[in-house]
Amino acid sequence: MEDPPLQKIAISGPTLASLIQRFSTSPSAIHGLLFGHVTHLPLTLSDDSSSSAPTLLATVTGFLCSPSFYDSSGTVLPSALRPHSSLLGWFSARRRSPLRPSMREFSVTSSLSSLSQFSSPIDNSNPNLNNSNYREQPFLFPPCVFLLLASPPSDNAPSSHVHTHEYRAFQFRTGPQCFEPRSLDVVNIGPAFRGHYGAFSSNSRLPALDCGLRGSPMDEGSDERLSGMKQAAKDQRELDGCAEGFEIGRLSRMVGSDARSYTEGLEELYQKMLVKIQNLTSLVEKSSAMVLEQENHNRKLKHKILRSAAAE
Amino acid sequence: MAAGPENVPPFIAAQLSHLLSHFRLTLKVEQMWSGDKYNSGPFDRFSLLIPYCLDFIKWDVIFDAESPSAAPDVIFGPEDEDFHPFHMQPSPESNNNSLSDWNYKDPSRLLTLIQFLRDQYVLYQRKRVGEVDDDRLKFEISTILSREGIEMHMSSGGEKLEEVKFAVPLLDMNINKMVSCCPWRYSQKIYLQVVYPVGRKYTSAPSAPRLKLVSSPELKAAFSIDDVKLPPWLDGMCLAEYLPNLEEYLGKQVLEAVSLIEVRRHFIEALASPFGRPVEADPVFCRKATFLAASGVFTFLVHFLIPTQFPKQQPSIMLQSSQHFNSQMAPMKSRLISDYPWSPRWEPLLMAERICEFLGDEALNFKRQCSEGQVQQ
Structure with missing residues (x-):
């Protein structure tokens, strides 16, 4: 199935700030994974004819600087990625270079987008969607978001303490194999976000701690089951310690x-x-x-x- | 910005110097800089100018001084956002590409990579041009595609009119071999640049394309393509009709130009009889010769600059005093003299004698000018 087009990409202010801070303190280029969730935008009251416009919003809520999850030819190594339900894509931050995806960035994005096992579920619970629409919606979103950060190559003054950071966001379309630029909204900045407080939903989820001791101990307990229980008990102890x-x-x-x-x-x-x-x-x-x-x-x-x- | 080779880390310098000295075309490094925050670290990125279709394409090659063992990355020009050399259809022969087994200790890797990328770029542009919806263009491509080494380029710069450029290599002759003791490192070629405007669908008759001859710059020493008058492009003509005539005509011109080298050599040899052995002479193309001469106690050098069209055009002569210097301590020189008695039909020996006669008077003029400080400085 063709991956669904995004209308735009949003990133929370602290996440972007933290990403830029990480980039500007690093001695060289950095790259890593982007996490977040995909939702439907609240429908605006407009003509029905525009209903074909994409309504999906990808919100980046976190990132992880990762040393290497791809090889030198830009092929992603799935073994280096842990299955994560909220992987949205990746980012690359390099200094003094043009703000255009490079040869390797294209390869990595293409490779990452094609890994369907890392697709994240699309939150279709938006009450604005009517039922008929709901059925047509795809449920999975591949990790095809690419965020590029760079600083201008011509910024040559060695004594300058002004650092310019530029960024662009893309969605990689797996069908035609190309980058499509998307606008990047910084959540909470600008008047457009005033309405958001009314419809607040938390950005991050609680970790899925498997605390309940389900099942009877008389079960055909394999080693896996036992270690799972041990882990759960350990997690419970840690939680108890906090509380x-x-x-x-x-x-x-x-x-x-x-x-x-x-x-x-x-x-x-x-x-x-x-x-x-x-x-x-x-x-x-x-x-x-x-x-x-x-x-x-x-x-x-x-x-x-x-x-x-x-x-x- | 301190642009010295001492700022380039050795693992990049080795790759780069191997690339520059072994690539089959003349590459240029436009700029080198550092990916460091304050631009004070080692230079690990540079812009490479690569000749393509009688123009240059500019690619940024990005190494990382912090990870010497990592393969470099390349950022292509803003016009080539759709160029993805490792994801082209049909896909490159094998996945065994120069990136997947990058070895920073092998200095030839960058050369292999750039060579591969340029080959892919040729195919990419060919595909782009092939997709242009223009009947004449499709026909022209079908007739000349078999020519070896043809390159094409599609330019679409915003408001500019769309154009398709061809660089057609002409003459299947090895000019380097025709010149004895040839000093050229690169094979000398003559190209016809053909530019078709596209996108004007409603014009009744297709206009003639813009034509221009281009040669490698070193060829100018033996043969100047500026002197070649292009045959006219007739209405309704196509490249396949135009090229054979042009090549035949051009082939004769090149042969003549090569034979003229020998004529110039005889002339320099003839000059030796009135002037004595030359102090300096261009032994390959015979375009320059310098003799030492004296008029009484006034000694001076005579520089001969011999045009490619010799003997149709007469040589230019310049005198340089060995005894007079200007305020910067540079020797005084005369203007270029090319209005002395001359006939292309004279025998070389007669030419030499007449020049010697003419210089007998001119030397006195020059000496007087030198002592009065009137000559150009």
Whole structure:
């Protein structure tokens, strides 16, 4: 089936900002995967004749910088991608180069779009769609979104601290094998988004933690089943650890008429929350430091290769 | 911007120098720069100008100094958004392309890649031109497609009128072999550029295409195509009719031009009898010779610039004093003299004698001008 055309692509402001930040701090070009969801745009009241116009909106809500999920000829290695229900496509960010898809970017996008096992479901639950329309809608959307970030090649002043970032979004059409430019809306920027607060739906889902111990333990328990249960128990313990001191019974006393006598308890709760957040931030800080250290180490190794090439 | 080779990492420099010295056409690197944020890192990307269809196409080759072992990427021109060399129908012979097994230690890889890309580009443009809805063009293509080395180009630049350009290689002769001690590295070729306007569907009679002869620049030393008058394009003519006449005519011209090299050589040899051995002479095309001469105690150099049309056109002469210098300490020179008595029917020896006679008077003039500081500086 022909992949459905998008009307436009949207990206949340923090995601775009974080992507640009990641790009501008990286020593060289970066690329990675884009995640998000595909929905139908709310129908606008207009002539019915325009009903053939595409109504799909792809919203990018997250990205992951990935070192390599394709080989040197630009063929995507499916084994390097984990099945993910919300893979929308990928991005490439390279400095001082024209804002046009390159030879390799075309190959990678073409290869990625053709991997139907990574298609994401289209959310057809829009109440504006009538039933007859609903049936005709395709249900799957291949990972065919490509976001290109670049900085102008002519930006030559070495002392300049003004960095220009340009970006363009494309949908790759698997039929004619070509890029089609799409407008990229930054969510929450501009007056067009005021209406969105009314129809808010959360962007990210909770992780699918398999916590319930379903089935009887007397089942023909294969190893897989057992390890699944172990994983679930581990996840449950982790969740319990997060919720420590916030048991439901205790929380329920915080609301209602007897809440007044628990001010002390409430303060204690906030204290604990603050400590937890502090712990989390220091954890993030430490792990970032480790990531940086590892990246520097990798760079040194690369430079070693470079020098060994020079020696030959 | 500091554009020095010292800024180019060795793994790129090796690929690039191999490419530039072994490619069968003259490539140019227009610019090299760094992908670094402040443009202060090693130069790992460059614009390559590649001759195509008597023009240049510009491709950006993007290496990554941070990943020396990775294959380069290429960004094609804005007009060629539909050019996807690895995804063309019919697909290239094998998937065994130069990218999939890239090895940065092998300096010939970039050459293989660029060669492959250019070959694909020829096919891509041929396909684009073939898709143009124009009956005359379709006919012309069908008759000349079998010519080896023909290149075509479809230009559609926004408001500009659509045009289809052909570069037709002419003359199945190896000009390099005809010249003894040939110094040319590249094979010398003459092309006919044919430009058809397309998209004017409602004009009654198809107009003549724009025609122009183009040769490799080095050929000018022996043969100037600017001197060739193109035969007229008659109404209703097609390329298959036009080309044989042109080639026959051009072939004769080239043969004559090659034979004229020997005529010029005899002339330089004849000059040696009144002037003595030349100080310097062009031994291959015999277009230049310099002799040392004296008039009394005034010694000077005589430069002869011999045109390709010699002996129909007389040589230009320039005198250069060995004793007078201008304020920049450069030797004083006379103007180019080409209005002395001359007849193309004279024997070389007579030509040499008459020039020698003429220079006897001219030397005195020149000497006086030198001492008065009147000559051009």
